[in-house]
Amino acid sequence: MVKWIRVLVVEPGKSPDIREMPNNLKAFELTIGGYLEIAESVRPGCSIIYNGNKPLLKKPLRRSDIEGTFIIVRVDPPEPVSLRQEDITTLSEVYS
Template identity: 35%
Template structure:
């Protein structure tokens, strides 16, 4: 019997090649995969990179570049349903992101994108 609470994701850890895995799709399972609080980085094809929200602040190892940012700590990529739920990756999506993240970059730590940053917004009432 298939466990409906598990999804197929691509796990990407610092210094390692990406690999497919099945994970429990609930709050505890998600936080276990990224090592703490998480945030979603929406990718252009409807997939999501789920990353540690505080990776840089907590000094986690720099991992991979996504767009104009460097992700610190482990993350995973999953699909996104029309209802906004995390879903399993397809074979095509797994292959695409396996290829995209197969290179293991070296970071000096001096890259501007590697520095923790906060944005403050002022509201006038």
């Protein structure tokens, strides 16, 4: 498993932020502020990690579909990996 990955962190009221973060459960939980859940993003191969205490009713197509801070990662089953530059460009626009 890769120890550090490049992700997008999206916080309420802020633009998506590119970050390098540890690739582990604890780091993800600390960033989103709770128990994590994973949902598909609008970009194939990428997933959204969000606070599972705030359930989603549908696939998160817009930023407003997700409450609180969330992380977007690329997934190479079974684990998260760094986003590609084209992922960052597309997802930054979608979730701005």
